[in-house]
Amino acid sequence: MNKITKIKGFADLFPPESTVYVQMEETARQVFSAYGCNEVRIPIVEKTELFARTIGGETDIVQKEMYTFQDRKGRSLTLRPEATAGMVRAFIESGPSQGSIAKYFTLGPMFRYERPQKGRMRQFHQIDVEFFGPTTPQADGELILMLWHYLTALKLDNFHLEINSLGCPKCRPQFKQKLLSFLQHIDESKLCADCKRRKQTNPLRVLDCKVSTCKEMVASAPKIIDSLCLECQKHFKDVLAILDKAGLNYTLNHLLVRGLDYYQRTTFEIIAENPNIGSQSAIAGGGRYDGLVKNLGGPDIPGLGFACGMERIALLLDKQNNFKQDxxxxxxxxxxxxxxxxxxxxxxxxxxxxxxxxxxxxxxxxxxxxxxxxxxxxxxxxxxxxxxxxxxxxxxxxxxxxxxxxxxxxxxxxxxx
The missing domain is CATH 3.40.50.800 (Anticodon-binding domain)
Incomplete structure (x- = not known):
């Protein structure tokens, strides 16, 4: 009889690799609790509609990468491709009250059907943090400082922050028009197939494409930071001021839009400068998503958060000196x-x-x-x-x-x- 083997893209973890994940989880609990974050557990299966409404129907995740199936009652269900949507759904169902602030984190497996490669598996693991309630730039600053604290507590080095502002519903339409005008005048034959589609359905995603020819074509694209309204300008300026005072190294990346539709204002990524991680250099990222709670049927409560890719961070950690026995x-x-x-x-x-x-x-x-x-x-x-x-x-x-x-x-x- 032939032996049964694991599905491609789904890894088994034994020591010493598994001990690294324990280290990441325990460090997260220690660091995040110091900021008033409480751990929650959410299901790995949600209604498909949840991700289509939050992530965006035209994103690559929804279009190509979700593990979606019907249960015995014909309901469309999806293995979670990311955690924020489920966290927001759970937050709404918990009966939140206006004016209060809630800080939560969760961790566990996520699922995306994509080509397995170093640092990217079809079942992967994330540590996810969400703040619900605060509107001020000080919350954005603390969120980024907490992420930085976590990574340094893991004794990581050679990483830096890239940050941008995506504006808000007031000022983003103006930038979108400038971007559409720019995209109409570039040589479309040099765009990848995905960006040809995104150009019509989700033009901001063209800025974030990793294909070299697309990156060259949008290098001179309009900068969203030049189209920010006065409120977004002040918000972003205050966030950067906090980072400056804290001594964090960061780079303004005008092409950083992230891959999810719900972000607005502050958005950021942590980039690792380490050959062990391969081509997947982003180890964490997040931003602000005011309006998402309301869009899912909850009260108009703002939110912001980040997620860390545990597989990618694991590539940077010393697997031999963790959890040695006495x-x-x-x-x-x-x-x-x-x-x-x-x-x-x-x-x-x-x-x-x-x-x-x-x-x-x-x-x-x-x-x-x-x-x-x-x-x-x-x-x-x-x-x-x-x-x-x-x-x-x-x-x-x-x-x-x-x-x-x-x-x-x-x-x-x-x-x-």
Whole structure:
């Protein structure tokens, strides 16, 4: 019988890769809670209509990439391609009140049917943050600072912020007319097939195309920042002032529009400058989406947020030094097995991480296992040690081994002699 294999674009994660995802999740909980963000859980399946109304019917996500199917009652359902739509739907159903501010984050798998490549899978994972309620640029500033805090807490470096303003419903129509006029006078034969379609249905998306010929054609396109109304100008200026005072490195990217229709005013991306990430250099992005809650049938409450691509960030993290175990307890005698189990449990209760052998084996094989697991210290317990009330402790990095009284074992592990 042929064995069953996984579907292309859907990855299995084992250590050390899986431990990196745990690190990202735990760091997110620590950092975001310091800003008053609370974690929520939302379904991975939603009504298809939700994504068509929020993301935009003419976007590539809705047109090409969604996993959509009918259930037994004929309802059209979709595996979530992003989290904001579901977060907004859940926020509305929670019964929000005007004037209050709510900060939430969620994390988990998303699904898009696209060509699998380095840093981009058909099932991928995101960490998503949403602020509901604040209208001021100070909220935009804090959101970006929180994202920056999170990435630095992961000990990432060599990344920078790209930022733009997309205006609002008052001033964007004026820019859209300027852009349409510009696009009508360029050589359409040099545009990719997608941009030829976008030119008619969603012209702003032409600015964000990654195809080199399209990028060349729109390099001299009008800048949306030149068409902002006075309110949007002030909002954007205040956001940049906060970033300047905080010392963040950023670049004004006039072609940054993101791939989702609901953004307005502040929009941003974090770009990693690291060859490990391949062609997918954006590791996080987001912006403001005032009006989205109202468009989905809720009250007129503004919102803003961001999402981090966990697969892409994982490519930048050290997979070998995360979640190393403090000890492995090697057992050399059957008489020491029960005592070893209880000793390991005592150490875990004190906050140490480690494993214990379930059977007595040769020291050589157990040291080999400890080396493979990259533990810091191998503890060795045999019949002689058991009767003398001591244990052997071997530093797996230096090779130093010494005899330690059982009551001193915690101190020895703590200082990693």
């Amino acid at each position: 000890f492995f307890l090697a057992v050399l005698s059957d008489k020491a097995l029960n005592q070893a189990i209880l000793l390991a449990q005592k150490l875990r209760n004190k906050g140490f991480k480690g494993e214990v052998s379930f059977e007595a084996k040769s020291l050589k094989s157990q040291l080999r296992y400890a080396h493979k697991k990259e533990v810091k210290t191998c503890l060795i317990l045999g019949e002689d040690e058991l009767s003398s009330g001591v244990i052997q402790a071997k530093n797996m990095e230096t090779g130093l081994q010494q005899t330690i009284a059982l009551e001193d074992i915690e101190q020895a592990l703590g200082i990693n002699f």
